[in-house]
Amino acid sequence: MHHAIQASHLTRRFGERIAVNDLSFTASAGEILGFLGPNGAGKTTTIRMLSGMIAPTSGSAKVVEIDPASQPANVHAVIGLLPESPGFYGQLSAERNLRYFAGFYPGIDGKRQVEMYLDRLGLLERKNERVAGFSKGMKQRLSLARALLHEPAVLFLDEPTSGLDPEVAHELRILIGELRDVGRTIFLSTHNLNEAEGLCDRVAVIRTSLVALDTPSALRSQATRGGATVTVQLETADSDVREAISALPYVASIGGSGEQLTVVFSDPSARPRLAADILAAGGNVLEMLEQRASLEDVYLNLVQDEERS
Amino acid sequence: MSGSVRRIRNVLSKEWSVMSSSFGSLLYLVLFPLLITGQAVLIIWLVARFVPAGDAIATLVHSEEAAAASWSAVDALRLLLVRQFNVFVLIVPAMIANVFSTQSIVEEKITQTLEPLLATPVRTWELVTGKALSGAVPAVASTWLCAGAFIGALYGLGWGFLVPVALNATWLISVIALAPAVAVLSFVLGVIGSSRAADTKGAQNISVVLFLPLIVLMVLQVTGLVWFTPATMGAVAAGFFLLAAGMVCVAVRLFARESIIVRWR
Numbered sequence: 181m182h183h184a185i186q187a188s189h190l191t192r193r194f195g196e197r198i199a200v201n202d203l204s205f206t207a208s209a210g211e212i213l214g215f216l217g218p219n220g221a222g223k224t225t226t227i228r229m230l231s232g233m234i235a236p237t238s239g240s241a242k243v244v245e246i247d248p249a250s251q252p253a254n255v256h257a258v259i260g261l262l263p264e265s266p267g268f269y270g271q272l273s274a275e276r277n278l279r280y281f282a283g284f285y286p287g288i289d290g291k292r293q294v295e296m297y298l299d300r301l302g303l304l305e306r307k308n309e310r311v312a313g314f315s316k317g318m319k320q321r322l323s324l325a326r327a328l329l330h331e332p333a334v335l336f337l338d339e340p341t342s343g344l345d346p347e348v349a350h351e352l353r354i355l356i357g358e359l360r361d362v363g364r365t366i367f368l369s370t371h372n373l374n375e376a377e378g379l380c381d382r383v384a385v386i387r388t389s390l391v392a393l394d395t396p397s398a399l400r401s402q403a404t405r406g407g408a409t410v411t412v413q414l415e416t417a418d419s420d421v422r423e424a425i426s427a428l429p430y431v432a433s434i435g436g437s438g439e440q441l442t443v444v445f446s447d448p449s450a451r452p453r454l455a456a457d458i459l460a461a462g463g464n465v466l467e468m469l470e471q472r473a474s475l476e477d478v479y480l481n482l483v484q485d486e487e488r489s
Numbered sequence: 490m491s492g493s494v495r496r497i498r499n500v501l502s503k504e505w506s507v508m509s510s511s512f513g514s515l516l517y518l519v520l521f522p523l524l525i526t527g528q529a530v531l532i533i534w535l536v537a538r539f540v541p542a543g544d545a546i547a548t549l550v551h552s553e554e555a556a557a558a559s560w561s562a563v564d565a566l567r568l569l570l571v572r573q574f575n576v577f578v579l580i581v582p583a584m585i586a587n588v589f590s591t592q593s594i595v596e597e598k599i600t601q602t603l604e605p606l607l608a609t610p611v612r613t614w615e616l617v618t619g620k621a622l623s624g625a626v627p628a629v630a631s632t633w634l635c636a637g638a639f640i641g642a643l644y645g646l647g648w649g650f651l652v653p654v655a656l657n658a659t660w661l662i663s664v665i666a667l668a669p670a671v672a673v674l675s676f677v678l679g680v681i682g683s684s685r686a687a688d689t690k691g692a693q694n695i696s697v698v699l700f701l702p703l704i705v706l707m708v709l710q711v712t713g714l715v716w717f718t719p720a721t722m723g724a725v726a727a728g729f730f731l732l733a734a735g736m737v738c739v740a741v742r743l744f745a746r747e748s749i750i751v752r753w754r
Contacts, residue, residue, distance in 0.1 A: 194751065231608055234747045252746070253610045261608035267601040269503070271510045276503075283499035284609035286492055326605060 270312030500619025590679030
């Protein structure tokens with residue numbers, strides 16, 4: 181299978197400190213791979229190693245079949261980077277900034293690409309204005325335009341919506357989704373768990389080393405550790421019904437009070453039987469709602485488990 | 490056009506766009522050389538006008554320059570002063586290259602443009618070369634314009650007869666060969682200073698060390714401790730070029746991607 185990104189036992193030390201330890205993962209072409217982790221977990225260091233900015237202490241990586249450590253210039257031709265800080269020459273116009281960066285890529289029509297992406301990112305009308313006067317959201321959009329100028333196969337986005345207002349962040353997320361739809365591989369480092377859940381095909385949780393890597397739904401399932409919880413709204417509170425439910429063989433525990441009960445299953449596969457069993461015990465069910473772990477719960481569990489271990 | 494040349498031209502063009510967008514930079518580029526040239530002309534005029542020329546100076550000049558053997562003591566003094574300009578003017582490439590290199594690199598650090606820049610296919614040596622040329626070309630051009638303006642001022646003040654005698658091989662070697670060496674060295678020291686400093690002033694404070702050898706050169710020439718011949722001036726220029734080459738190696742190591750990303754703060 182063709183992988184756009186392959187990392188194999190990637191490790192990076194800074195003196196005695198280990199920033200990234202034995203990281204192995206792959207990302208397929210056209211996939212959005214989310215990278216979650218607390219500050220200092222090694223997300224940016226990983227991006228820098230994969231983008232050929234710094235070399236790994238040990239291990240290896242391939243981006244579009246190119247080794248970033250030995251052929252950084254070749255990797256730079258096929259990747260786009262949106263760094264944590266946009267980084268523009270404030271005294272130059274948006275267009276001049278992009279023309280400068282476009283000028284380093286061989287075989288592209290810089291003028292055409294700059295116009296196209298300024299238009300696509302909604303900045304064409306302000307192309308002649310100095311970047312120093314741009315808002316953070318505009319700079320971030322300009323930064324995304326810069327990352328796309330040479331039509332890279334792989335995009336590294338480091339906290340792309342950090343510090344943006346909700347509207348701009350939403351627009352940017354839509355754009356990122358569109359980029360995936362046209363087949364680009366996106367490596368998305370983020371603190372925003374809703375963003376990761378909404379955008380990413382798979383999510384990696386990192387805390388120096390890889391803690392977990394799976395689809396958001398699979399990670400949520402793991403968080404329930406094989407169990408499941410259902411909230412039941414009864415028509416009337418009935419202690420006999422409550423006792424009957426707690427005696428059911430597939431129920432681990434029961435919580436809540438009055439008409440509202442929280443049922444924790446020891447055998448989640450028995451969930452479809454619960455409504456019929458309540459009815460048989462004389463209760464009337466108004467509503468049943470399965471409680472799902474959010475990615476935030478998953479993330480916090482994983483990181484706390486890692487801390488404890 | 491090869492890829493490297495295209496990328497170097499791209500860096501050069503951007504640097505000059507930034508330079509031309511700053512009124513302060515343009516003013517500095519124009520005013521500073523004019524000030525240095527004007528100061529030199531004024532000093533010559535004032536000294537020749539108010540300081541009595543001693544016989545010792547006239548004797549020295551008459552013995553060293555056959556063409557000036559019949560000149561008055563005042564004209565001999567003027568010749569001696571005009572001859573100091575070749576070293577005095579080296580302040581121009583030193584200052585301009587240093588100011589532009591430190592501004593250019595420290596600004597990249599402050600605005601955090603180095604990371605996206607280093608994520609492009611530009612190679613370190615192309616980036617350093619582009620930046621070096623962007624500072625060294627105006628520095629050397631300003632120096633030569635200063636030299637031209639100085640000669641023009643000599644003619645304008647009616648001292649044109651000094652020019653053919655003053656502009657000897659030593660004078661020309663220092664302006665044509667030593668000035669570019671000083672510009673390159675100054676730029677490189679600016680890079681080294683910038684890699685360690687958090688702001689432009691800090692970088693300039695570190696790289697100001699370049700002025701020590703220039704001051705030594707001036708003192709040696711003005712006091713007459715060393716009478717610079719074309720050979721000695723050529724050796725000084727070669728020494729500066731060698732020093733610059735050594736410093737370039739240091740600068741390229743400091744300017745490596747990993748150093749910038751990991752160590753530059």
